[in-house]
Amino acid sequence: MIVVPEIPSSPRLRTIGVLTSGGDAPGMNAAIRAVVRWADAHHVRTFGIQRGYTGILDRRVELLTSRSVANLIQRAGTYLKTSRCDEFLDPEQRRRAAQILRQWDIEGLVVVGGDGSLTGAKLLAEESGIAVIGVPGTIDNDMGGTEVTIGFDTAVNTALDAIDKIRDTADSHDRCFVVEVMGRRSGQLATTVGLAGGAETILVPEKATDFEAVVDSIDTSITRGKTNSIIVVAEGYGGGTGHDLTEQLNARGYHARACILGHIQRGGMPTAYDRNLGSIMGAAAAAHLTAGETGRMVSLQSGRIGLVDLDEAINGKRMDAVNMLELARTLAT
Ligand code: F6P
Secondary structure: OOEOOOOOOOOOOOEEEEEEOOOOOOOHHHHHHHHHHHHHHOOOEEEEEOOHHHHHHOOOEEEEOHHHHOOOOOOOOOOOOOOOOHHHHOHHHHHHHHHHHHHOOOOEEEEEEOHHHHHHHHHHHHHHOOEEEEEEEOOOOOOOOOOOOEOHHHHHHHHHHHHHHHHHHHHHHOOEEEEEEOOOOOOHHHHHHHHHOOOOEEEOOOOOOOHHHHHHHHHHHHHOOOOOEEEEEEOOOOOOOHHHHHHHHHHOOOOOEEEEOHHHHHOOOOOHHHHHHHHHHHHHHHHHHHOOOOOEEEEEEOOEEEEEEHHHHHOOOOOOHHHHHHHHHHHHO
């Protein structure tokens, strides 16, 4: 249950922009819709900027109305499209972006994205005075200051659905499967789906991998009468790819198979949770931005929506993986 906060409703800014940046995440459209409709209801104009920061530099903007964002809440991806904009690392390009925003009278920007995107937002705000409010949107759930990011819940359920299906065939063939989920620097997705999917072993970037411990866990499972096992690995777990691990296991005599879930984890109809999180965070971002806040990100902590400094947000979430991994192992024996 997310507690909807008292949202400020006396806008001082009259024109804002909204963009999505970095990897898309299911629920981003709900956030875009909420920004536009909240602003519309409070007589604030919203420009939609296409393809993240690239769209500012390329002047790809459109004025959005409540009707522009109709029929969007149930769709994954991002209506505004997205990009990873390397040009924005250059201060000169950020200065140019601020100038362009001012030409359209855009006084503040809602940026929906992950840590790279919000780092760009922070620098833009500090260097140019353009107000920015971040909305955490990434399936990785690796932002600091918020317990959950938009898209995580849908990605967890997508990966879990795949793991359940893999378990069917693993069970039929008495096989070991290595399932690689996304997360270059974070094991949030891997631990959450691993525990929920009954994985025998979970490998994450936050904890060094010991190949012999993986072998031991499979052997222990076999000794205890289990005929199949699932090893969930985050893509950045540190021991190569899921294919590499599978090859290593097969070299030791296990007839393992690899399944790399990849980008399917970023698509699919957003869950109710992500639609609601996107809606509430998007509205809160528009409200706080137009009320004069800047340099902050909308967050969820203990069920309550609030704001945290962008510095805290982009510092990342430190996960204490040990207890979670231990519990998953105990419950899978
Ligand atoms: O958006 C986060 C993320 O999905 C990571 O989990 C993954 O490592 C990365 O994006 C993949 O990025 P790309 O789509 O650019 O290959």
